[in-house]
Amino acid sequence: MPELRRDPVFGRWVIMDSKHSxxxxxxxxxxxxxxxxxICPFCPGREYQTPHEVDAVRPSNSPADTxxxxxxxxxNKFPVLNSDGNFQKEGMGxxxxxxxxxAHEVLIESPDHDKxxxxxxxxxxxxxxxxxxxxxxxxxxxxxxxYVVIFKNFGASAGATIxxxxxxxIALPMVPKTVLEELKGAEAYHQSHGRCVFCDMISxxxxxxxRIVVENNSFLAFxxxxxxxxxxxxxxxxxxxxxxxxxxxxxxxxxxxxLQDVLKRIKNVLGNPSxxxxxxxxxxxxxxxxxxxxxxxxxxxxxxxxxxxxxxxLHIVPTxxxxxxxxxxxx
Amino acid sequence: MPELRRDPVFGRWVIMDSKHSxxxxxxxxxxxxxxxxxICPFCPGREYQTPHEVDAVRPSNSPADTxxxxxxxxxNKFPVLNSDGNFQKEGMGxxxxxxxxxAHEVLIESPDHDKxxxxxxxxxxxxxxxxxxxxxxxxxxxxxxxYVVIFKNFGASAGATIxxxxxxxIALPMVPKTVLEELKGAEAYHQSHGRCVFCDMISxxxxxxxRIVVENNSFLAFxxxxxxxxxxxxxxxxxxxxxxxxxxxxxxxxxxxxLQDVLKRIKNVLGNPSxxxxxxxxxxxxxxxxxxxxxxxxxxxxxxxxxxxxxxxLHIVPTxxxxxxxxxxxx
Numbered sequence: 001m002p003e004l005r006r007d008p009v010f011g012r013w014v015i016m017d018s019k020h021s022x023x024x025x026x027x028x029x030x031x032x033x034x035x036x037x038x039i040c041p042f043c044p045g046r047e048y049q050t051p052h053e054v055d056a057v058r059p060s061n062s063p064a065d066t067x068x069x070x071x072x073x074x075x076n077k078f079p080v081l082n083s084d085g086n087f088q089k090e091g092m093g094x095x096x097x098x099x100x101x102x103a104h105e106v107l108i109e110s111p112d113h114d115k116x117x118x119x120x121x122x123x124x125x126x127x128x129x130x131x132x133x134x135x136x137x138x139x140x141x142x143x144x145x146x147y148v149v150i151f152k153n154f155g156a157s158a159g160a161t162i163x164x165x166x167x168x169x170i171a172l173p174m175v176p177k178t179v180l181e182e183l184k185g186a187e188a189y190h191q192s193h194g195r196c197v198f199c200d201m202i203s204x205x206x207x208x209x210x211r212i213v214v215e216n217n218s219f220l221a222f223x224x225x226x227x228x229x230x231x232x233x234x235x236x237x238x239x240x241x242x243x244x245x246x247x248x249x250x251x252x253x254x255x256x257x258x259l260q261d262v263l264k265r266i267k268n269v270l271g272n273p274s275x276x277x278x279x280x281x282x283x284x285x286x287x288x289x290x291x292x293x294x295x296x297x298x299x300x301x302x303x304x305x306x307x308x309x310x311x312x313x314l315h316i317v318p319t320x321x322x323x324x325x326x327x328x329x330x331x
Numbered sequence: 332m333p334e335l336r337r338d339p340v341f342g343r344w345v346i347m348d349s350k351h352s353x354x355x356x357x358x359x360x361x362x363x364x365x366x367x368x369x370i371c372p373f374c375p376g377r378e379y380q381t382p383h384e385v386d387a388v389r390p391s392n393s394p395a396d397t398x399x400x401x402x403x404x405x406x407n408k409f410p411v412l413n414s415d416g417n418f419q420k421e422g423m424g425x426x427x428x429x430x431x432x433x434a435h436e437v438l439i440e441s442p443d444h445d446k447x448x449x450x451x452x453x454x455x456x457x458x459x460x461x462x463x464x465x466x467x468x469x470x471x472x473x474x475x476x477x478y479v480v481i482f483k484n485f486g487a488s489a490g491a492t493i494x495x496x497x498x499x500x501i502a503l504p505m506v507p508k509t510v511l512e513e514l515k516g517a518e519a520y521h522q523s524h525g526r527c528v529f530c531d532m533i534s535x536x537x538x539x540x541x542r543i544v545v546e547n548n549s550f551l552a553f554x555x556x557x558x559x560x561x562x563x564x565x566x567x568x569x570x571x572x573x574x575x576x577x578x579x580x581x582x583x584x585x586x587x588x589x590l591q592d593v594l595k596r597i598k599n600v601l602g603n604p605s606x607x608x609x610x611x612x613x614x615x616x617x618x619x620x621x622x623x624x625x626x627x628x629x630x631x632x633x634x635x636x637x638x639x640x641x642x643x644x645l646h647i648v649p650t651x652x653x654x655x656x657x658x659x660x661x662x
Contacts, residue, residue: 001413001416001430001431002410002411002412002413002430002431002433003428003429003430003431004428004429004430004431004504004505005426005427005428006426006427006428007426008425008426008427010508011508012508013505013507013508015411015412015431016431017411018431019409019410019411020409020411078350078351079333079350080333080346080348080350080351080647081333081346082332082333085332092539092556093535093538093539094339094528094531094532094535095336095337095338095339095535095556095557096336096337096339097334097335097336097337098334098335099332099333099334099335100332100333100334100335100346100347100349102333149639149642149643149645151639151642151643168639170639172645173335174335174344176344176643176644176645177341177342177343177344177643177644177645178641178642178643178644178645179643179644181644197425200425201425204424204425204426207424208423208424225423225426226426228641276641276642278639278641278642278643280642297642299641308480308482308499308501308609311480311482311509311607311609311611311628312480312482312507312508312509312510312609313507313508313509313510313512314480314503314507314508314509316411
């Protein structure tokens with residue numbers, strides 16, 4: 001029997017499509033193994049091909065823009081937003097526009113062209129997470145920015161155009177729509193229940209257990225009750241915390257561990273698919289959003305989005321989260 | 332200079348990516364020419380391979396489920412929602428679910444396997460539109476349904492799995508999220524301005540002119556100021572009307588004409604790309620949404636969606652609407 005499910009934050013209904021139910025073998029396979037490239041601008045020795053680095057994890061005696069780094073962040077050579085200039089808003093009749101002020105950076109996660117996140121050592125993976133936080137802190141200081149988005153596209157189907165492992169960071173002059181809706185959903189729940197909706201979700205997941213993938217001391221990984229996509233998986237801190245910026249050293253170590261663990265499980269179960277992940281956190285410097293609870297959402301790219309999703313905002317999902325979680329748990 | 336633009340209905344900002352600006356030749360090409368298939372279940376003579384037809388445009392003396400039809404609507408053989416059963420809502424701890432009651436139909440737009448919408452005669456195209464309305468009227472009578480979605484996926488990249496030209500109709504037990512947001516956006520604008528936001532948009536488009544693609548007596552086709560996708564095009568009735576159900580015979584003729592015209596322009600300019608279109612109309616029987624203004628949104632599938640869109644709800648668009656409109660206008 002098909003089932004409609006509603007998520008408690010957005011109030012978004014999804015259709016669980018039991019008639020086209022899909023397990024891991026029912027999705028078309030992709031090969032995302034890196035091929036050695038002679039001209040990769042992200043490889044060590046070609047630091048001169050990128051804009052000047054803005055941050056890095058590298059030995060303290062090694063100069064910027066030379067090799068020897070473990071993680072390296074550079075401005076995107078073709079940014080979607082400009083970092084120079086002043087912020088201006090303007091009306092165009094009934095329409096609004098503003099100048100595209102922002103930052104767009106690339107965080108190169110490893111010097112090794114052949115490695116993906118799943119193959120990094122613990123120390124290397126931890127360096128990626130601490131670099132995320134370092135960029136967050138740095139960009140937060142610019143008062144023109146209202147929100148910082150950290151996300152990763154892995155594989156061509158997920159939008160990656162360079163295969164050398166990397167994440168992207170975009171700082172925006174406004175809080176984007178989906179984030180704002182999520183914040184408002186969390187606020188509304190807090191007002192009516194006096195509790196954090198994400199904390200309640202965690203309790204519910206422990207009670208039901210069937211959607212849990214894996215956990216460690218600081219984090220829970222689970223497939224959400226009303227996912228938008230098959231095998232969608234969230235990683236959430238067990239303790240309430242609005243803002244990723246507050247994650248301390250041990251929390252970062254635990255995040256590195258569980259993120260890599262979940263990515264390995266996705267790779268094992270689904271055959272190295274393309275994926276996106278995205279860090280959801282409270283907007284910069286807004287005390288008002290203390291009711292929020294930061295987390296990471298991971299979406300394996302297993303099927304094309306179709307007209308129905310953008311047209312009606314209604315996702316049709318071919319894999320129940322308890323089945324996805326079981327496959328990932330047993331991987 | 333990159334530019335952020337906000338649409339007046341949703342309040343959704345988009346990034347106009349001037350650094351990666353794309354014209355028609357910059358998108359990868361697809362071949363969506365139909366290949367003759369021996370076993371297509373939508374071809375005449377194979378009516379027994381589909382569930383029993385629920386509606387058709389066919390000569391009055393020709394029985395259902397036989398050949399001779401011009402347009403034919405059948406239940407989807409693998410529906411995402413069930414048409415039998417009663418509507419039940421249930422709480423699952425903090426989560427909500429309801430039974431997947433609804434209708435899922437396929438509207439076969441031509442008996443000819445080799446034709447696409449752009450190749451239909453005027454009479455055939457008109458028959459498609461009047462069949463849309465006929466299904467709308469019929470499904471509106473079922474009090475379990477709150478919303479009817481008519482949409483078309485053309486080409487594999489847009490999610491079409493059968494190439495024989497067809498649309499889909501889904502009747503839902505609730506109003507989906509994106510539709511509800513659009514309705515609320517229109518209502519908020521009406522409350523503060525005392526006017527329809529879509530009527531104001533039409534005035535603005537006539538004033539600016541640069542985003543207009545084509546028009547006829549009843550409809551305007553234009554590329555919206557803050558599109559989510561390159562070459563996104565809307566077709567909207569010039570006169571205020573909340574509900575597609577009210578479109579009379581001459582309006583249907585004009586809609587058939589302009590829809591086919593725009594699809595031909597997209598094909599000529601972009602080389603027969605995959606596309607989705609979707610009819611946005613007021614929910615069934617709700618007088619309260621008289622402030623709404625029905626329309627069709629057409630999205631050519633030219634690039635993959637990436638992490639940033641689902642993660643932040645922020646679209647990065649490589650083609651300014653005035654450029655897209657110019658290409659389509661001159662096609």
